[in-house]
Amino acid sequence: MTEQTTVTVGVIAKEIGVSDAKVKKAIETLKIEPVGKRGICKLYASDVIEAVKKTLA
Structure with a gap:
């Protein structure tokens, strides 16, 4: 299993x-x-950043 990069709300x-x-x-x-x-x-998984960015655009 590969290590998944995680981020916090603050990092996002x-x-x-x-x-x-x-x-x-x-x-x-x-x-x-x-x-x-x-x-x-x-x-959160790092791929959440893109989803949040699209939502806020």
Whole structure:
């Protein structure tokens, strides 16, 4: 099994250039489930960035 790159809401927000709140709302709208957790941070697959970017465009 290959290691999948994961990102947090903050990383996605920084990558796209929007606020964390907008990313959280887009993730809720798309009904995307986290692939893991580190502490209290939800981790998402890196391919989520494109989906969120399209939703916010």
